[in-house]
Amino acid sequence: MTESNTTQAPAAAGKKSEWQTVKAIMAASSGNLVEWFDFYIYAFFSVYFADQFFVADNQTLSLMQAAGVFFVGFLMRPIGGYIFGRAADRLGRKNSMLISILLMCAGSLMMALLPTSATVGSWAAILLLLVRMLQGLAVGGEYGATATYMSEVATEGKRGFYSSFQYVTLIGGQLLASLLAVVMTHTLGTDQIEAGWWRLPFAIGAAAAIVSLWLRRGLQETTSEDSRKDENSGSFREVLRHPRAFFVVLGITSVGSLVFYVFTTYMQKFLLLQNEGTPGEAEFNKGSIADLMTICLLIFVVMQPIAGKISDKIGRKNNMLIFVIGMIALPIPLLGMIGRAESVLTAGTLIVIAMAFISMYTSISGIVKAEMFPAHIRGIGVGFTYAVGNSLFGGSAEYVALWFSSAGIGTWFAVYVVVIAIVGFVAVAFMHDNRKHSTIDNADSSAYKRIGS
Structure with a gap:
């Protein structure tokens, strides 16, 4: 098999109009919005139900246990990234996205029906863990x-x-979760929630997942039949034959994911715990923090297309350099x-300053x-490596943050x-300029070559 065969760009069915492209982006990203909303509402609402599943007499310990379950959901992502990434390469991107949204729908419905420890004792935590594993599997498959x-x-x-609209909808899902927390806090109050x-x-x-499923059914497949039938299609062994791409993606994902969650989901708990028992506790309560993060996330959403547009002008690598140096x-x-x-405004x-630098990564994530990957392994190369x-x-x-805090x-x-x-900076140093080495736009001249036979 020749290199040109394996790096061939996916076949698109003719030139699309700008409006057709916009419609395809909207339909694809709708599921992304729903899946991440479903995944993030756990992070935003765990402060309300953590002690119903875990230790009730220690807030920090309850939050740590809830965060631990959140982490286990993440550990399922590589499995989801592998399964759905392989499916995206062998069965098509569209089919992979349809299956992942169905799986998330099932997981969210089960979360809504879970019994608490008051009803089933220790089984409550186990059932919560199993459902989060299912949701982690779905989200792991969604990204790639x-x-x-x-x-x-x-x-x-x-x-x-x-x-960039992938992260517009990813953050949008987080924003909707935060906004819903704000609305419910102000209308229902903490006790009723x-x-x-x-x-x-x-x-x-x-x-919402059912609505997204309907929208995605109309998507046009972007992979060619030749790409899907390639003998190495969806093979992780084939991904490892592109080591530069694999390790660069792994390195930039590690720092990108870490700082993203530090300055978004963790900030809610960080501000709550930092001001516990201090004069600022009255201002930094659950409601005011939810308000604050909603505003920050809204600003963060607006940053995405701006930073994405910048990358089209200066190149992806320069965007990434600004990001890692800032971090x-x-x-x-x-x-x-x-x-x-001492104030939520400060x-x-x-937080917004940090988000401005992070957007240079998230917009082009x-x-x-x-x-960096050829079409026949692009789904698994992106999905699985990112998920790890x-x-x-x-x-x-x-x-980890709560562990450091608990240890004093x-x-x-x-x-x-x-x-x-x-570590992320080292990975970016090994990146190539996408304007010359994109496997999508310049597949034949890309320096991200396959090694080995």
């Missing part, structure tokens, strides 16, 4: 298929801009200042990885973030 599809369907020269209304968001997520320089002073902030401003780095460093972010050395967590950022 959606990232590759959106990268392939996007217009050449605008791939950064269009692909803890009494059982925390189940409502999961039921909403299950219903080496900023976490130690920023986390320290956020922890000492804390929010500092999918396309920068898709451009995301699980190990993104999924563990809250738990919370300030050292920022040092841990910087160390991982340095």
